[in-house]
Amino acid sequence: xxxxxxxxxxxxxxxxxxxxxxxxxxxxxxxxxxxxxxxxxxxxxxxxxxxxxxxxxxxxxxxxxxxxxxxxxxxxxxxxxxxxxxxxxxxxxxxxxxxxxxxxxxxxxxxxxxxxxxxxxxxxxxxxxxxxxxxxxxxxxxxxxxxxxxxxxxxxxxxxxxxxxxxxxxxxxxxxxxxxxxxx
Numbered sequence: 001x002x003x004x005x006x007x008x009x010x011x012x013x014x015x016x017x018x019x020x021x022x023x024x025x026x027x028x029x030x031x032x033x034x035x036x037x038x039x040x041x042x043x044x045x046x047x048x049x050x051x052x053x054x055x056x057x058x059x060x061x062x063x064x065x066x067x068x069x070x071x072x073x074x075x076x077x078x079x080x081x082x083x084x085x086x087x088x089x090x091x092x093x094x095x096x097x098x099x100x101x102x103x104x105x106x107x108x109x110x111x112x113x114x115x116x117x118x119x120x121x122x123x124x125x126x127x128x129x130x131x132x133x134x135x136x137x138x139x140x141x142x143x144x145x146x147x148x149x150x151x152x153x154x155x156x157x158x159x160x161x162x163x164x165x166x167x168x169x170x171x172x173x174x175x176x177x178x179x180x181x182x183x184x
Contacts, residue, residue, distance in 0.1 A: 007040045038088055080158045126158065
């Protein structure tokens with residue numbers, strides 16, 4: 001199988017899927033699949049708008065200047081803005097398994113699977129945004145006796161970023177037995 005996607009903001013993508021099943025006997029079969037996946041950024045992630053939330057964080061800049069209150073986490077607004085440069089998330093998945101039918105109306109299957117996602121889209125970490133200076137400050141809260149105090153952080157200005165990859169693997173085990181009830 002193959003799937004074609006076309007997005008105006010991130011382009012197009014072909015995502016193939018292939019599977020095979022071999023049945024050497026009536027009671028036994030081997031199967032396997034390989035597939036690629038694709039997820040374009042959503043309108044909130046690369047469009048217009050954003051997300052506002054609240055979190056807690058310390059202010060390393062003011063803490064380093066000697067403002068003791070800034071060394072402890074305090075409530076701050078986090079404004080996450082869309083990022084038009086986001087790349088789509090992509091994945092590869094693998095599955096291999098076997099099916100065994102030991103007696104009529106009974107079946108046991110076991111499948112080993114793995115999914116690898118890359119270029120995952122996440123919100124930028126609050127601490128990273130603070131460390132890079134992506135903040136709004138209130139200068140009226142600056143300590144008068146501390147030179148260079150820029151004032152308290154009122155909001156962290158984060159964005160969506162391609163930041164991670166995930167490898168997930170597991171085993172699925174399935175056992176079935178069909179029981180005929182009286183009366184059909």
